[in-house]
Amino acid sequence: MPSAAATTNHHHVAGALAHAVFNTMASTEATLERFAVLGDGLAAAIWQRDTREAQTHYKQPGHHTLSYYMGGGYRTSRGERPGLYGAPRLLCTMPDWHESSWMVRGPLRFLHLYFMPEHFTRRAVVELDREPRELTLADRTYFEDGRLGRLCEALVAMPWDDADHRLRANELAHATLSELLRSQSAHKRPDGRPRGGLAPLVRRRLADYIEHNLGGGITLGMLALQANLSEFHLARMFRISFGMPPSAWIAARRLDRARLLLRDGELPLQQVADACGYADLSHFSHRFRDSLGVPPSRYRAILRA
Numbered sequence: 001m002p003s004a005a006a007t008t009n010h011h012h013v014a015g016a017l018a019h020a021v022f023n024t025m026a027s028t029e030a031t032l033e034r035f036a037v038l039g040d041g042l043a044a045a046i047w048q049r050d051t052r053e054a055q056t057h058y059k060q061p062g063h064h065t066l067s068y069y070m071g072g073g074y075r076t077s078r079g080e081r082p083g084l085y086g087a088p089r090l091l092c093t094m095p096d097w098h099e100s101s102w103m104v105r106g107p108l109r110f111l112h113l114y115f116m117p118e119h120f121t122r123r124a125v126v127e128l129d130r131e132p133r134e135l136t137l138a139d140r141t142y143f144e145d146g147r148l149g150r151l152c153e154a155l156v157a158m159p160w161d162d163a164d165h166r167l168r169a170n171e172l173a174h175a176t177l178s179e180l181l182r183s184q185s186a187h188k189r190p191d192g193r194p195r196g197g198l199a200p201l202v203r204r205r206l207a208d209y210i211e212h213n214l215g216g217g218i219t220l221g222m223l224a225l226q227a228n229l230s231e232f233h234l235a236r237m238f239r240i241s242f243g244m245p246p247s248a249w250i251a252a253r254r255l256d257r258a259r260l261l262l263r264d265g266e267l268p269l270q271q272v273a274d275a276c277g278y279a280d281l282s283h284f285s286h287r288f289r290d291s292l293g294v295p296p297s298r299y300r301a302i303l304r305a
Helices: 004-013 020-026 118-128 146-157 163-183 200-212 220-227 231-242 246-264 269-275 281-292 296-304
Strands: 031-039 042-059 064-072 091-094 099-115 135-137 140-143 185-187
Touching: 020 031, 020 042, 020 099, 031 163, 042 163, 064 146, 091 146, 099 146, 099 163, 118 135, 118 163, 118 200, 118 246, 146 163, 163 185, 163 296, 200 220, 200 231, 200 246, 220 231, 231 246, 246 269, 246 281, 246 296, 269 281, 269 296, 281 296
Parallel strands: none
Antiparallel strands: 031 042, 042 099, 064 091, 064 099, 091 140, 135 185
16 A cells, blocks of 8 residues: 555646656655656656565556656665665666566665656657667666766755745656766667658758758758758658657757756846747747746846845
8 A cells, every 4th residue: 555645646746747666665654755747758756665565567658757866775686686785876777668577675765756758768869879769768777876876866956845945846757867967878760770660861951951950940841951852841740750740849949949048148038038939929838838838027037136
């Protein structure tokens, strides 16, 4: 049976997100110490367990999970990795497709960061110039990584109580995902480039074209000309190679640029809206609030406080 704390918090967030690893933990005797939906499909939880002996199973959860041990875990092990035991400052990465069985013994306190495979899709293209279908989160159990550990410790140390705190935690979570991509990604297909989709040169040309034209109107026809394809075939091939339709990719990149300009620049809001290709300031503010939960002006103030 779930603990009272886990049950209460689980009911509170059930309508907001459906992360299978979270749901599995909530069905055990574990106590949910803290939980927050951070926006952008990200969520974080701190769990405590203290049991004589119990098994926990995960089966293709459909989302990625980063686990960071904060205390205990010395007698906790994974059935598929015999001889390895947990300890403070050790990490585990559990991709969306993985299956695992854990034997939990004794006290344990840990952080979970839940995120969707799409976070790797976008980062593979933007940060590594890689075909997103080539990469996934590695399935690793009990390893040390100084940079990831420090990011996890910082996430644990900050409050998640209100929108301002969660926004800061969101930024830190994104930094953690970028580090995960660089240090804990794995090849999905060892036998070469995935079939179908755009050639690497064409994918790169389209990504660069979009980046250089975010301030203007980008149409499917313009992208089709860049790729020398019909609009119909461009739309289909783009989705295969970028992991989302052209309109969704462009919208996401506009928001990414807006966040960068607000965080690191001094441009007035109207100029930020113009630089990111929004029709007007009202449209920009509406889209930004829908995505981040706060208007652009508040976002800038929070991150500079």
